Every structure is written in C-alpha cells, then in structure tokens.
Amino acid sequence: MAADASAQITELAMDDHACLTFGEEEELLDLTSAFVRDGLKSGLKVVWLSDGLPQLAELGRRGVQVPPDGGRGQLVTAGCEGQLLSGRAFRADSALDWLSRQVESARENGFPGLRVAVDMGWALRPVAGIEELPKFEEGIAAALAGTAASVLCQYDRERFDPVTLASVAGSHTRSVAAATYHADAVLRICRQYAPPGIRIAGEIDYQAEEALALALAEAVRLGGDVVINLAALAFADARSTAMIADAVHTMAATGTVVLRCQPPVAAGFARLGLEGLAGVRLAADGR
C-alpha cells in the first residue's frame, strides 16, 4: 500500500479536524493547494492562514482556479495575526471564537460549508499563551460539531518537538500526509496533489526501481493531465530515466504530461526522444 497516512488530502469530509504533518515546504504547499482547490470547486468558503508564504501565487502556479476578487469572499488568505493571534499573544478561547465566527459568517453568506487551513508555524515563535495550544486543538471538535466546516492544522514534523505533536495528535479526527513511495536521506518519491502527479527529489537509481514502478503506475491511473515534478531531482540513472519515459509515453496517449526537471535530467529524456512528443512538455527549467 502506498499511502502512509490514514487519509489522503483529497478524501477529507465535512467536520473533519485533520492534522497535516509535512517535512518540507513543497509538501505543505502541495497538500494545502489541493485542500483549497477541492474546497473552492465544491463551492465552499475557504480560509487559509499562513505567515510568510506567497499563498495566491502558489495557488496560481499549481493550477488552482482562484476566483476573481476572492469570489465575493469565497477565498480568504491571511496571516495568523489578527485572526488566531492578537498582539502576538494566543488565547485558546479567542481563537475558538474566531473559528466559530468564520463558520457562522460562511453560513450567513450562503456558502454550503467552510474549509480552514492553518499553518501552525506561529507556535514555533515566541508567542504568549502557547501553552493553550492543546486546549485550542481540543476545542475545535466542539466548534465543528454539527457544522459543515473542516479544519486542517499543519505541523512541520521536523521543527515541532515530538511532545507537542503527540499532545495535539489525539484531538484530530484524521492525520494527513503525502502518500510516500520511498523516503530516505538520498531520495524521496511521493504523490503530488496540486497539480496531480508525482514528485521525485534527491537522486534516483535502479535500486529504487520497485518504488518508482509503483509511483508511476499510480500516476498512469490518475489519467488526464499529469505533472511529474523532478525539479529537485539532481540525478537519474539510465534505468530510472527509461522507466519514467515509458510511463510518460503511456500517459501521453490519454492526456498531457509535463515533466519538470533540471537541464541535465531533461537531456536524458530528450535522448530517449521525449522532446517534441505529442502531449508531452519537457520543462527543463525545473518550473
């Protein structure tokens, strides 16, 4: 089984209080973009709180249709200050009130539901009242009960200490992470959700053949337009390059395939005749 989490980001339901743990910013942005995209597509109101990320630019880059002018308030992107935090202080009761007001406001404005994504990175900074974090996470269940709202809390698993992660984990109804086919110090192969496809980072050779075959087979099954994101792949041997090229041939028969890679990796695909193949775009700048 490929998925190493109890749920895929695309499977979240109304009133879920999900915990997303991520290992790198790319994974956070990918999964959150999918959460936002699916919410917007279902006509829900979406609120995404994050500090320091170019939220709208990232959504655009990942092919998420952002409604003009936020779609009369359908999409709100903001920082945590003034929403969850007030004067760089955190109080669980105030934050839960804020959440309840969001749920109420979405309902009053005729949205069939609400999705809230919160990057919990603020809790790593010196913020007064941080000890109330578990109380906030615990209170979310009550705030969401009987509503059509879901909350996605995002924790950096490298930066949060295990004690904090464990203390909040029990409050969530689901845990979410990217489906991962292979992960070690040298190589990571995982699903990509926005845009749909797979992402391979690090260095790959024939020793990861089994995981690569599984990832490619699932990408082929996705159908439609697929992005194979190799932007952070520094090396691909002949075997891996040929396997990816074979899968690209198959995918190009039913949709379009974009291969994002660095120039030397792109040269390997060009050598196998992928350049100029109908339905295939070889984006050699890594974007």
Add this chain to the structure above:
Amino acid sequence: MAAEPGRQAAPKEALDADGQPAVPAALEQDFDAGSLYALRSAVAAHAADAGLSPGRVYDVVAAAHELAANAIRHGAGHGRLRLWTAEGVLTCQVADNGTDPGGDLGVHPEATEWPVQFSHGLWMVGHIADRFTIDHDQPGTIATFTMTL
C-alpha cells in the same frame, strides 16, 4: 553514435602495458551497491575539479554510475573505479575485480564477465563519452571511457 565496446582496443595512450593508468589516478575508490551515492559524489567532485562544465560533470557522473551499476548487477557485485586526467583527457575506468559473487570461481570463470548486452545504460555511456571500451582480457572486466577536457 555509440562505439561498439569490446571490439576496440582500450585507449592505450592513457594506460601502461598492464592496463593501469599511466599517471597516478586522482580518484581510486571501491564501490558496491551501498556506496553508489558516495561514488557519484566523489566522481562529480573530481570531474568539476578537472574543469568540466556542470552539464559535462553530470555526464561523467552518469557514465561512471552506469559502469559501476553494471559491475554490481551483472559482475562481481562490487568493483573499483579509477579516474584521472592526462594531456587534456579525463579517463574513467571501472574494474570488476573478477571474483564471482556465486562463489563458483574456477568452475565457470566466464561467469565473472559482465554479460555486456546493450542495455540502455551502456548505450548511454557510448552516447556521451568520446571513447568507450570494454576489455575482457583482464581477470574480470575493465570498462573505460574518456571525455576530452
């Protein structure tokens, strides 16, 4: 287009009478399946040091990797890579040390040779190297490619 390895003599100017580097190797490293990443990293450092562009450094690393992977998968399971530069040419040589991973050396000595079928990997080495040869005269197999600096 790829040369036909095995049918050409090794690039003699880079080797002495015993098929060893005529100059001391800048890099001499043993490898097996668990150390390919370290091998690639060492080859990249030396190829960059020889003055190759990033794109050609990648080519040298890719070619060295394919030869080492062949020795691991089809030969003894491990081997030794030597890399040196002389007279404007970078030479990379990968030797399978000639012991059979199955332990029946002497019964089927030919089993120690890589079954040099034209896999995509070796085709690629021939495609990107200036010269590429495979020599079966040694115990085991020695594959050598060169890139002009």
